[in-house]
Amino acid sequence: MAKVKAGSWVEIYSVILEPGQRAPQVPEDTAKVPLELKVKGFLQSDAELGDEVEIETIIGRKYTGKLIDAEPSYDHSYGRPIPELLKVGRELKEILKGEGGNG
Amino acid sequence: MNAGDYNEVMARKNEIMKKAVGIDYDQFRVNNLVFDYEEMMAKAGYQLDEIIDIQKDTGVGQTPLLELKNITEVARKLSPAGKGARIFLKDEAANPSGSYKARRASVSVYHAEKQGYPGVVAATSGNYGAAVASQAIMRNLETIIVQEVFDSDDKGQPEILEKGRKCEAYGSEVLQLSVGPELFYVFLKVLEETGYFNASLYTPFGIAGVETLGFEIINQLREREELEPDAIICTNAGGGNLTGTARGVIKAGAKETKIIGASVDLSGLHMASDKDFNRKSFTTGHTGFGIPFATWPDRADVPLNAARALRYMDRYVTVNQGEVFYMTEALAAIEGMERGPAGNTSLAAAFAIAREMDEDQVIVVQETEYTGAGKHPIPQLNFAMENGVEVKRGNPDEEVPGQSIIIPEEPGLIKARDLDLGKIRSSYLKKAINSSGIENIGDKELEFLAAEANLDIASVKKMIAEIDEIKVDFK
Numbered sequence: 001m002a003k004v005k006a007g008s009w010v011e012i013y014s015v016i017l018e019p020g021q022r023a024p025q026v027p028e029d030t031a032k033v034p035l036e037l038k039v040k041g042f043l044q045s046d047a048e049l050g051d052e053v054e055i056e057t058i059i060g061r062k063y064t065g066k067l068i069d070a071e072p073s074y075d076h077s078y079g080r081p082i083p084e085l086l087k088v089g090r091e092l093k094e095i096l097k098g099e100g101g102n103g
Numbered sequence: 104m105n106a107g108d109y110n111e112v113m114a115r116k117n118e119i120m121k122k123a124v125g126i127d128y129d130q131f132r133v134n135n136l137v138f139d140y141e142e143m144m145a146k147a148g149y150q151l152d153e154i155i156d157i158q159k160d161t162g163v164g165q166t167p168l169l170e171l172k173n174i175t176e177v178a179r180k181l182s183p184a185g186k187g188a189r190i191f192l193k194d195e196a197a198n199p200s201g202s203y204k205a206r207r208a209s210v211s212v213y214h215a216e217k218q219g220y221p222g223v224v225a226a227t228s229g230n231y232g233a234a235v236a237s238q239a240i241m242r243n244l245e246t247i248i249v250q251e252v253f254d255s256d257d258k259g260q261p262e263i264l265e266k267g268r269k270c271e272a273y274g275s276e277v278l279q280l281s282v283g284p285e286l287f288y289v290f291l292k293v294l295e296e297t298g299y300f301n302a303s304l305y306t307p308f309g310i311a312g313v314e315t316l317g318f319e320i321i322n323q324l325r326e327r328e329e330l331e332p333d334a335i336i337c338t339n340a341g342g343g344n345l346t347g348t349a350r351g352v353i354k355a356g357a358k359e360t361k362i363i364g365a366s367v368d369l370s371g372l373h374m375a376s377d378k379d380f381n382r383k384s385f386t387t388g389h390t391g392f393g394i395p396f397a398t399w400p401d402r403a404d405v406p407l408n409a410a411r412a413l414r415y416m417d418r419y420v421t422v423n424q425g426e427v428f429y430m431t432e433a434l435a436a437i438e439g440m441e442r443g444p445a446g447n448t449s450l451a452a453a454f455a456i457a458r459e460m461d462e463d464q465v466i467v468v469q470e471t472e473y474t475g476a477g478k479h480p481i482p483q484l485n486f487a488m489e490n491g492v493e494v495k496r497g498n499p500d501e502e503v504p505g506q507s508i509i510i511p512e513e514p515g516l517i518k519a520r521d522l523d524l525g526k527i528r529s530s531y532l533k534k535a536i537n538s539s540g541i542e543n544i545g546d547k548e549l550e551f552l553a554a555e556a557n558l559d560i561a562s563v564k565k566m567i568a569e570i571d572e573i574k575v576d577f578k
Contacts, residue, residue: 017109017285023285030376034281037278038253059246074264074268085429085481093436102180102185
């Protein structure tokens with residue numbers, strides 16, 4: 001596996017609470033899964049994906065956890081236009097041009 | 104951070120909070136039921152004129168108020184003669200971090216700096232994180248934001264991913280958690296480890312920061328239109344937006360302006376459910392927060408919540424997800440304003456309510472928020488479809504939260520559905536009285552409960568007497 005260099009901006013993962021440790025008030029589906037944490041920071045020493053590593057966050061705090069992403073990215077975007085919304089503007093302009101009501 | 108000490112940390116909750124907020128809330132308590140809300144707001148917070156100065160310092164507030172002439176015109180076309188109020192919109196997206204939350208963060212961050220805290224922490228998956236981070240940069244403090252982001256399949260709401268990105272853009276450390284209320288435990292650990300200030304959404308600082316919003320609306324309309332609005336409508340979740348705005352309206356001396364709350368109807372979806380988490384398209388401004396916080400505000404991360412929406416609400420309505428997406432599209436398509444979903448919950452409700460009102464009346468939608476990748480109808484609806492939610496045109500009355508999103512076939516189908524405030528008040532009274540253990544209700548208790556429930560003393564007394572689950576004597 002490729003080495004991730006110390007100093008790289010990475011993301012780590014850890015389990016905060018195991019399924020048996022979840023708060024009593026959580027619903028059943030949530031109680032069955034762990035409470036997980038992800039945090040990003042600068043890798044403190046060379047490592048491979050899956051290793052337990054230490055990072056320093058952008059404000060200089062240290063966390064340890066499993067190295068899960070050597071190049072964390074922002075993947076949220078827009079995606080394809082929504083057909084159900086495409087005509088809304090045209091329909092409203094038709095209403096504005098039309099007669100009737102208190103217009 | 105390790106898992107072994109959950110109970111121990113939770114047991115230290117009060118002590119950690121006292122240090123991290125710097126307020127001794129016990130000084131405002133009269134007994135187990137009654138506390139002096141106004142004294143808490145006055146003593147622990149700041150005065151309005153001070154807050155205006157604090158916000159001027161960091162470019163917060165003084166946002167434009169726009170009249171939505173085309174949307175108003177559409178409402179009139181669909182209304183009988185004489186009906187269709189003028190709809191105005193307060194463009195809060197113009198705040199430095201892109202939402203009204205900059206107001207809410209501004210006083211907390213100012214206070215943290217003044218008290219010498221090295222940084223601030225906030226537990227939020229909303230715009231508040233970016234607001235705290237942005238204000239903190241201006242005051243040279245570090246920020247940590249604790250977010251609930253993804254489900255057990257590692258899938259995150261696009262809206263929250265965007266909010267996380269924005270916090271990171273402002274140099275925050277962002278802790279991203281899976282679904283669950285134990286986020287609070289992580290939050291407490293961070294406060295304890297760092298000694299940072301808890302920039303809670305629910306302190307007097309946070310709520311007082313929003314007072315300027317209501318105050319500005321009244322003054323802008325007085326100056327420009329020589330009138331006071333008949334109604335102001337606030338998207339309601341934890342209650343702080345509505346509470347702060349209403350207090351500002353009162354401070355501006357507008358006595359006739361009605362305060363309306365609006366939430367997206369997400370009934371049937373459990374807020375702490377791993378499976379339901381990604382079946383909702385709205386991460387805030389919905390009934391999953393709005394109703395529990397209205398019926399019992401003291402469920403927040405501070406001992407006494409300064410956001411007490413029930414005190415100020417004259418009416419509380421819900422709208423459906425599809426109606427909000429429709430109005431978000433309308434705002435872009437016929438008003439030329441592309442904005443994020445939060446304020447558009449109120450806008451959808453305002454569009455329906457305007458049609459009940461006379462054409463010379465005015466209703467104000469009191470916020471917008473920035474939009475962008477993730478927090479926009481296109482990614483939100485694509486995400487809904489990927490999670491098995493059906494998206495179609497039709498009658499929004501048929502929408503089932505978590506199963507379908509129905510974009511109205513025509514705007515006349517958009518409704519503001521009234522929630523029964525009587526029921527909400529009754530729930531509040533049950534919870535407040537029964538959890539206090541108080542058995543005798545005297546004048547000071549009645550006066551407190553009347554203010555809390557926004558009723559007169561005779562009505563609150565009658566309501567208490569009629570609730571079977573409350574066993575008390577009147578002194």
